[in-house]
Amino acid sequence: MTVPVVDLRSDTLTRPTREMRAAMVDAEVGDDVYGEDPTVAALEAWVAALLGHEAALFMPTGSMANQVGLRLHAGPGQEVITDHLAHVLRAELGAAAAFSGITTRSWVADRGLLDVDTALAVMVPDGGAYQVSTACVVVENTHNFGGGTVQPLADLRRLREATAAVGVGVHLDGARLWNAHVASGVALADYGACADTVSVCLSKGLGAPVGSLLVADATRIGQARVWRKRLGGGMRQVGMLAAAGLYALDHHLDRLADDHARARRVAEAVALVAPGVVDPATVETNILVLDAAAAGRTGAELATAAAEGGVLGYPMGPRHTRFVWHLDVDDELTDRATDVLTDLLRRRGA
Numbered sequence: 001m002t003v004p005v006v007d008l009r010s011d012t013l014t015r016p017t018r019e020m021r022a023a024m025v026d027a028e029v030g031d032d033v034y035g036e037d038p039t040v041a042a043l044e045a046w047v048a049a050l051l052g053h054e055a056a057l058f059m060p061t062g063s064m065a066n067q068v069g070l071r072l073h074a075g076p077g078q079e080v081i082t083d084h085l086a087h088v089l090r091a092e093l094g095a096a097a098a099f100s101g102i103t104t105r106s107w108v109a110d111r112g113l114l115d116v117d118t119a120l121a122v123m124v125p126d127g128g129a130y131q132v133s134t135a136c137v138v139v140e141n142t143h144n145f146g147g148g149t150v151q152p153l154a155d156l157r158r159l160r161e162a163t164a165a166v167g168v169g170v171h172l173d174g175a176r177l178w179n180a181h182v183a184s185g186v187a188l189a190d191y192g193a194c195a196d197t198v199s200v201c202l203s204k205g206l207g208a209p210v211g212s213l214l215v216a217d218a219t220r221i222g223q224a225r226v227w228r229k230r231l232g233g234g235m236r237q238v239g240m241l242a243a244a245g246l247y248a249l250d251h252h253l254d255r256l257a258d259d260h261a262r263a264r265r266v267a268e269a270v271a272l273v274a275p276g277v278v279d280p281a282t283v284e285t286n287i288l289v290l291d292a293a294a295a296g297r298t299g300a301e302l303a304t305a306a307a308e309g310g311v312l313g314y315p316m317g318p319r320h321t322r323f324v325w326h327l328d329v330d331d332e333l334t335d336r337a338t339d340v341l342t343d344l345l346r347r348r349g350a
């Protein structure tokens with residue numbers, strides 16, 4: 001009997017379920033560049049309503065939704081600021097500079113947690129002829145490289161008020177806003193109210209094969225439509241993909257709580273045998289980041305050792321390894337991950 005690999009490298013690895021595939025096959029479609037795909041239109045309307053904004057635009061990827069969002073706030077020679085672990089800075093391959101001529105500055109943030117005072121201190125709303133002007137602050141919720149951190153609503157609100165008062169925009173990278181919503185109980189619309197533009201992904205914990213949306217007011221979404229096409233993201237009979245997103249929102253949103261509980265359960269087990277490798281209280285959603293260095297290994301060494309035991313993680317820098325729970329990892333696979341990780345860390349670290 002072959003033992004299945006527990007693939008916790010990312011929540012992007014999910015494969016569409018049989019039911020999701022059936023929904024895709026049956027989707028009504030049209031040419032979405034002409035605005036004629038009814039399934040895409042239904043998805044856009046639903047997501048915009050969930051987030052309390054006027055409109056939404058279906059995009060192929062979260063990166064494109066972020067980058068088009070940033071382009072709506074800032075142009076060449078302007079800056080966007082965010083924390084040093086933000087996906088838009090670290091993992092979108094310099095797209096803001098490469099496509100939009102946008103410069104960026106950042107500050108060091110513990111677990112990617114929003115530090116409003118620092119953000120406001122870094123921001124330069126009107127740099128005049130001497131300094132780069134800040135057009136936008138980006139907040140990531142939940143924070144991926146921060147370890148699935150949920151941003152406190154009170155901080156998001158304070159940032160929103162202070163930036164709006166000086167004409168600086170807020171973009172929310174909400175690739176995993178669904179996880180924040182399920183973990184915190186904060187309504188999606190309350191998060192939505194804290195930003196001018198929001199990106200959300202369907203292809204992470206929600207389990208759709210592809211798809212993200214940019215959400216904003218109708219004027220901005222009109223501009224976003226132009227930028228999406230300009231960047232080559234205008235898609236045609238894409239209702240089949242939107243149908244996967246509709247299915248995911250209908251069936252896979254509430255179950256994110258299971259992923260959160262499983263990640264926390266493993267964190268608690270690891271903390272028992274290797275205190276210092278993880279503080280379970282910091283595991284708020286579906287992402288578990290282990291401090292491999294606290295157990296005498298590099299992030300890559302821990303990932304390799306875990307892989308030898310059939311548990312795949314993602315080395316995150318020299319000292320950390322990330323494990324992400326999702327739709328395809330059930331309780332049984334989680335128990336296997338617990339056994340492999342506690343065994344490894346007990347032997348070497350505890």
Ligand SMILES: Cc1ncc(COP(=O)(O)O)c(C=O)c1O
Pocket residue numbers: 012060061062063064066087088140142143144173175176201203212
């Ligand atoms: C926080 C965050 N934002 C944006 C993205 C980009 O999504 P995509 O891979 O669809 O471009 C990711 C991908 O993992 C992410 O974690």
